Amino acid sequence: DAGVIQSPRHEVTEMGQEVTLRCKPISGHNSLFWYRQTMMRGLELLIYFNNNVPIDDSGMPEDRFSAKMPNASFSTLKIQPSEPRDSAVYFCASTLRGQETQYFGPGTRLLVL
Amino acid sequence: GENVEQHPSTLSVQEGDSAVIKCTYSDSASNYFPWYKQELGKRPQLIIDIRSNVGEKKDQRIAVTLNKTAKHFSLHITETQPEDSAVYFCSSSGSARQLTFGSGTQLTVLP
Numbered sequence: 001d002a003g004v005i006q007s008p009r010h011e012v013t014e015m016g017q018e019v020t021l022r023c024k025p026i027s028g029h030n031s032l033f034w035y036r037q038t039m040m041r042g043l044e045l046l047i048y049f050n051n052n053v054p055i056d057d058s059g060m061p062e063d064r065f066s067a068k069m070p071n072a073s074f075s076t077l078k079i080q081p082s083e084p085r086d087s088a089v090y091f092c093a094s095t096l097r098g099q100e101t102q103y104f105g106p107g108t109r110l111l112v113l
Numbered sequence: 114g115e116n117v118e119q120h121p122s123t124l125s126v127q128e129g130d131s132a133v134i135k136c137t138y139s140d141s142a143s144n145y146f147p148w149y150k151q152e153l154g155k156r157p158q159l160i161i162d163i164r165s166n167v168g169e170k171k172d173q174r175i176a177v178t179l180n181k182t183a184k185h186f187s188l189h190i191t192e193t194q195p196e197d198s199a200v201y202f203c204s205s206s207g208s209a210r211q212l213t214f215g216s217g218t219q220l221t222v223l224p
Contacts, residue, residue: 045213
């Protein structure tokens, strides 16, 4: 099993640019979570999907952030336009149906200049 | 919503000593409490978890205790080794299966 896959692993961009982060959950997992990690705020849940449907997006900071899950094996988190304060590590995690253990991907380290 | 508080934020112990990290939660409906270890530059990884129907669970040098009445749970690491140095996160999950994380504890095991 390849585990949760995220791409890119590192992203450096300039303020105002669009950023798209990608996640492939573990095959067979039906829930997917996007987190943001910073020193100041720790691990924050941004949004999670159940069976490809967004369930709770109350953690999404503002309208500049959007997330989609077009199918069971792919999700994107988009920031448009990006700002320096968006610099963080973004993790994706997935869980198996009926289970609660979340498996994290390796993360995307985003730096917005 | 759920609020999880974790203490201490940093902890240094001598190799071979024990380490204890404590967390409290606010939502009485929470019933699942996993602990994650995150090494520098790596992803959080589950090391042990406990459900609300048990008071203690042990896995080799790691144990977790839960007091539902007081709404607190703790991680105990015995015979600490340098490779235990990492950031440890407690978390709790209620019926929505969302995890709320504590702020993390930086554990340093001194050789």
